[in-house]
Amino acid sequence: MQSTLEVPTIKENKINEEIRDKEVRVIDENGQMLGIMSRDDALALAEERKLDLVNISPNAVPPVCKILDYGKFRYEAQKREKEAKKKQRTIQVKEIRLSTFIEEHDIEVKAATAMKFLKDGDKVKVSLRFRGRELGHTQLGREVMEKFIELCSEVSTVDKKPNMEGRSLVMFLAPKNDK
16 A cells, blocks of 8 residues: 655745856845855855755846755745645535426425535525426526525525526525625
């Protein structure tokens, strides 16, 4: 059995001899600007302090390099990335399907399901498909949608009003922000 340890991906910075630019702007470990110097001088300065020269802004002219402990730098960057990932929330779109002649209890059950999705922070796509001659009576479908909006009104707001898309009437509900 093989286990793989997932390491967060970090934009790899060039360090020490990997830096190919002739001149670099150097910042020391305390954040003090040391000015523009040749790469060799900057490397010698970093080696003298027993630290690494890390290219932190390769697109600048001249590139900005910082003298620091690269292992500690990577560790802290991974920690920040992991922390940001924890706070990240992906919103999913759940779908509820209705019909033109839906019974009272059935619409209440579907509304309860939609409210559960909305309380979890997801958006809800509500679609009502017209079959056959029902297409001639779209006002009945709109009435069903209005009833559904009314049932879910305490936990949702209408993100996109009911609109015809082909043979379907579609709307989107978003969770209410009570902050």
